[in-house]
Amino acid sequence: MKLTVVGAGNVGATVAECVARMDIVQNIALVDINEGVAQGKALDLMEAAPIHGFDTVIEGGADYAITKGSDVTVITAGLPRKPGMSRDDLLAKNAEIVSSVTRSVVDQSPDTTIIVVSNPLDVMTYVAYMESGFPSQRVMGMAGILDTARYRAFLKMELGVSVRDINAMLLGGHGDSMTPLPRFTTVGSQPVTDLIDEARLDEIITRTKKGGGEIVGLMGTSAWYAPGAGAAEMVEAIVKDSKRVLPCAAWVTGQYGLEDMFIGVPVKLGRGGVEEIVELDLNDKETADMKASGEHVREVIGAYENLKAQA
Template sequence: MKVTVVGAGNVGATCANVLAHNEVANEIVLLDIKEGVAEGKALDMWETSPVNLYDSRITGSTNDYSKTAGSEVVVITSGIPRKPGMSRDDLIATNAGIVKSVTENVIKHSPDAKIIIVSNPLDVMCYTAFLTAKIDKSRVMGMAGVLDTARYRSFIAMELNVSPKDIQALLMGGHGDTMVPLPRYTTVGGIPLTELMAQDKIDAIIERTKFGGGEIVKLLGTSAWYAPGAAAAQMVEAIVKDQKRVLPVCSWLTGEYGQKDIYLGVPVILGKNGIEKILEVDLNDAEKELMNGSADAVRNVMGILKDLNVL
């Protein structure tokens, strides 16, 4: 069993490291365009194997996609962050070009792979990979909901002073400030969150979750990587081990939740075939309105991508 992570930056390296420690695959390939980076990080990780007691073999390569051949799952973290003076259109065009090129190479060498996108802006990069790969929608997905839900749950655990292990939650929609956390579907040890926390506290946690990435950027001066890397690894493990996990995943919708021809975060069953089923839960009118607003925001960015003629 082989898993590839494209992009050996902080998120990609963290993802590979978590996969190795959890022995998710026999072989983990870390790929990067920058000479020596993937090789160096892969070697450093492998040298922890006698200490942390795992057998997953980690190898690195500089842009040699032949080393990724036969991968069961490929995680794509490639892309650049928005730089000073760079417009949103420039960022979308640049990252769409990168994701398109990476996806072409991935499919060439691993035609049966499931592809997990982490690159930003996430929902639209999933769309880019889907159009490029020309494979079933169940095999191209994005990591956002797992990360956003993890942040949401961690904040609840902090507020209630309980174990995050006992918190289950659902979060839907696009990745960013239009995401749709659903307190109605949030429980703590089976107890509805609304029974344990005042509404104003819940609202504050929701707002913090929406801007969770920005909070870390302000503190670090760069984007988060531990939580995103671990979240992507959880999705990989669900697929490789056919766990049938119910997770919020950025998925191509064909009518679910009243949305069509768009990538949005929804709850799915994740197993060996990728997205094995999209689960539709009942939303009240207020939740539907939030979901529709999130979809509109994603469609606006999709429109920019189409206007740029990158694909």
């Protein structure tokens, strides 16, 4: 199996490192417009192999020829968020970058499965889907895993329990419009609503929604450890054909009352990509929240389509 990671910045390098340490693919191609950065990080990772004990071969460069025959491709290329910027502010420039990257990837690996990490996530996944011409099952976005991980991390901080015992699910668009599901959050066998009062839980959910912005405010740039690990978890599920149920941005065709967009939903991930969308039984409020999130994603898709028409 072979993985390509496009973008050798912080997120892309973290994806490559996480997957290499899993030792689940034979080769990783790390591609970046800055050839020296891609080659340098690939070499640095190879020199870490004897310490971590992995045999994955990592090659870096600017030429997409090194990506040929990739089974999975992770696209992290794009401008990072800066203080004061929303994910949507990145729309025009990153749509141009993701379009170009997708065409180059498909040219070398027509059978690859694409995972998009670039922001604004839901719409960049749509861009990759339209440019690739792939079946929707083979294009997806990494968002829900990251959002859910942040939520679980904040719950761990609050309750002082192991993250392994916290099960949670967040749906909807990536960012402020995500749909929280406290009813589906448990700690061990206990509902989180029995452990944290409603007001405090709302504060934790709000922090989760603004989790990316909180890190941008602290560091002056976007996060990379958690996003990179989230994308690597998706790669692992596909490569191992494990059929894991994970929240990802997937193409909906009526599920949750939404259609013709990529939005965060629980999916079964395997060698075929998104093999099934799992529909949870939402209550009226959760359904309304999901609809509102879908409307936001639809607005940004419309903005992208307008920009494309004007080009």
